[in-house]
Amino acid sequence: MGLLDKLRTNMLTADGAMGTLLYSYGIDYCNEELNIERPEIIEKIHQDYIAAGADIIQTNTYGANAIKLERYGLENSVKEINEAAIQIAKRAAAPGGQFVLGTIGAIRGIRKSDATIEEIIQMVDGQAKHLLTGNPDGLLLETYYDFEELAATVTHLRKLTNTPIIAQVSMHDPGILQNGLSLNDALNQLDALGADVVGVNCRLGPFHTIQALEEVALPKNAFLSAFPNASLLDMEDGRLVYESEADYFGKAALLLREEGVRLIGGCCGTTPKHIEAAKKLIGHLPPLTAKVVTPKKPIIIREAEPNSHEPLHEKAQKERTIIVELDTPRHLDTTTFMEGATKLYDAGVDAVTMADNSLASPRISNMAMGSMLKLQNNIRPLAHITCRDRNLIGLQSHLMGLDALGIHDILAVTGDPTKVGDFPGATSVYDVSSLELIQLIKQLNEGISFSGKSLRKKANFSIAAAFNPNVRVLDRAVKRLEKKIECGADYFITQPVYTKEKIQEIYEATKHLTTPIFIGVMPLTNIRNSEFLHNEVPGIKLSEEVLARMRACGEDRARATAEGIQIAKELIDTAAELFNGIYIITPFFRYDMSLELIDHIKEIDGKKVRENSYV
Template identity: 70%
Template sequence: MGLLESLKTKVLTADGAMGTLLYSYGLDYCHEEMNVSKPEIIKKIHKEYIDAGADIIQTNTYGANAIKLARYGHESRVAQFNKAAIQLAKEAVSQGGQFILGSIGGIRGVRKTDLTLDEILIAIREQVELLIEGELDGLLLETYYDFEELTETIKMIRTLTDMPIVAQVSMHEPGVLQNGLSLNAALQELERLGADVVGVNCRLGPYHTIQAFEGVELPENSFMSAYPNASLLDIEEGRVIYESEVDYFARAAVELRDQGVRLIGGCCGTTPKHIKEVKNRLSKLQPVEKKEAKLQEAIQIREPEPRNLEPLHEKVKRERSIIVELDTPRHLEIAAFVEGAKTLYDEGADIIMMADNSLASPRISNIAMGSILKLQYGIRTMPHITCRDRNLIGLQSHLMGLNALELHDILAVTGDPTKVGDFPGATSVYDVSSMELISLIKQLNEGISFSGKTLRKKANFSVAGAFNPNVRVLDRAVSRLEKKIEHGADYFISQPVYSKEKIKEIAEATKHLSAPIYIGIMPLTSFRSAEFLHHEVPGIKLSDEVLERMKACEGDKAREAEEGVAIAKELLDTAAQHFNGIYLITPFLRYDMTVQLMQYIKLLDEQNKGVNVNV
């Protein structure tokens, strides 16, 4: 009798965690490599679960694909590890007749990685073909946070085989995926795509897993599975632990059966002791044929209040628009900063932009200064948000605060590494890349949190992406812009450019983009600062001509500043012909220099009325 035939009449017990036991043995390196280096331990764990009563075990192949194995330098050993795992599982069940599922783990989490979906599917296909060749009883797709990855994987597998597929999602919040889709809808979609068993594993403990299944209807043509963690995780002396009594876990298994689940195993923290007790509780129970799902009424997500000011990415498509950057102070005296911001805004800046601890050095919080400027002086402000300083919790909290303060204009950037700043030993977080951050911000605009939970109201952010055109191959930089547009970027703000030819090259290379660009111009204050920018600041390069002109003024502060403004004006002559959006970076709080440039832009616009430019 095959796996699916058994599930028609029985509630089956699966095995528990492999990694938990390997960690308990002090083995915390590549688990899949142990299929070859320590086969006796892997086989022993399989036997322990079988002796505990498991009807189903899974191969030790969760991460046995080229992408995950590359972390250990084992990407060329995919076939070796998978074949060894299959052999060990078959030897373990040779006398008991248990079913074997080939385990395939999801790759994307909240962070989608820099890999494309096509690259992921190529790696998974290699593993799938090996598991199919091994003539197992089915495939187990587990710990999939990214629903698109799971659905595309199922589609790919169904072109290769009709063997049973167990497809399991993972959730941050009970009953909802991280993209906001309900678990009920997700399982129905997996069934439609050809999964034979649909369910949940990992992340949530028994309590929340049961809660999630209460809102799930019984599938019409598939069965349901659940592999909860032993409990919510805890950290003890730097090690992840799970606190769960065996009896509690087994009682939860019975409640999962009451919700219509027919395949019940364990994920992180579970051991053969858990599975033995689960088997004892489930062995005399029949599958549930009918249930009344507690379908939740969809929570209405309110639309955001209309914005008082037009988004910049809309305005710049029609007319001249100027963003001015003014860094917040590195000390507690704010009077000069406030005075500068007021002057620049009165001079005609559409918005005052503030970096997020530029060059990884602490400054007064841009959300604090943005609030002061907005609430006390009516100045529109635009904070940067870096991926460096905040984890996902901090990022969402920060963004929710910005929306509450009606600071809706933001620039999402990666952030300079901590090694260049005041605290080189500080930790860089980088939970997500700037592209992923843009996507997550746009998810907030749909009223969905990073974890998939409803926010009850849509955020109202206009999101800019950073653009570094100072690279050897501009086409590659433009390709990154195209990807950022796919992730949701509304417009772009460039690093400062110091060459008329480069400005023209940028205009030509980006004219096909749907998102407008603000071209960056920053006046130089001295030859020393010019050399510093050119040689030490990532993303900024000066032309030989500019460096020579600044060097000719070296030592005369007034002449250096005058020459810096003159160079910037010449660049503006070209920039204004090709771009509606101008981004002026104020150096060292020298906003008097920026004011000169703003006045010059007004003069150019008066002279060039009626001349069309690129957006």
């Protein structure tokens, strides 16, 4: 009798965690390598679960794909590791006739940039074919947070094989996936794609897994599965642990059955004792064949409050738009900053933009200074947000705070690495790249948190993305722009550009795009500043002509300032002809230089208006 035939009439118990037991044995490296280096350990764990009553065991292949094995230098051992795993599991199951599932784990978490769907399918195809050579009773897809990845994987595998497919999603919050899709809808979609068993595993303990499944109707064709963790995570003596009594897990298995689950196993923190307790209570019971789900009252997501200003990207599509960057102070005296920001705004700029600890050096929070600008002086702030300094928790909290303060203009950037800043030993977080951050901010605009649950109100962010045109092959940089547009970028802000030819090149390379681009212009102050920018600051390159002009000023500060402004004006002349958006970067709090450039832009636009009026 095959796996699916058995599930039609029986409750089945699967095994529990593999990594938890290996960790308890003092093994803390590539678990999958043990299939070829220490197969007796893996076989012993399989046997322990079988002795506990498991009807199903799964291969030790969760991370046995080329992408995950590469971190251990084992990317060329995919075939050997997977084929060994299926042989070990088959050998352990042979005496009792237990079913064997070939396990395939997810590649993506919240970072879509970890791998494209095409790369994932290539990895899955290779791993699945190696597992299928051992004739498993099914393929188990587990711990998929990214529904796009799981749907694509099920679709591909269904074309590849008729072997039963168990497809399991993982949730950050009960009942909802990280993209905002309800668990019920997700499982129905997997059913329609051809999965034979659909369910959930990992992240949540029994309580929240049961809670999530209360809202799930029985699928039309597929059976339901659940592999919860033993409990929520706890910290004990610096180690992550799961605290859950086996009896509690067994009682939870009974409740999972009441939600229509037919296949029950364990994930992180579970041991043979947990599986034994579950088997004892559900092994003799028939599965439920009908279930009534009472729909919960939907959570209303309120529309965002309208912005007090026209979004910058909308204005820049029609007319001249100027933003000026003014760094927040590296000390606690905010007098000069507030004075400069006020004068810049009074001069007619559309927004004052503030970096997020540029060059990885700590400054007063741009959220704090942006709030002061807005509330005290009615100045429109544009806050940069880097992926470097905050994990996902901090990023969402920070963005929610900005929305609550009414700061809706955002530049999403990856951020300079900490090694270039004041604290080279500090940790760079980089939970996500700027691409994922843009997507996540757009998700907030739909009223959905990073974890997928409702925020009860939509945010209203206008999202800028960075564009570095100072590269050897501009076409590659433009391809990255196009990816950022796909992720939801509303407009782009460039690194400072120092030749008219580069501005013209940017125009030719991007004129097919409708997304506005703000050309960055930063006046130079002296030759030392110029050489530092040219040689040491990532993403900035000066031409030999510009360096020569600044070098000719020598140590004459006034002459150097005047020359720096003149170079910037010449660049603005070209930029203003080709782009509506101008981005002025203020050097060293020298907002007087930025004010002169703003006046120059106003003169250009005024002259153009006068010329047009005579036509």
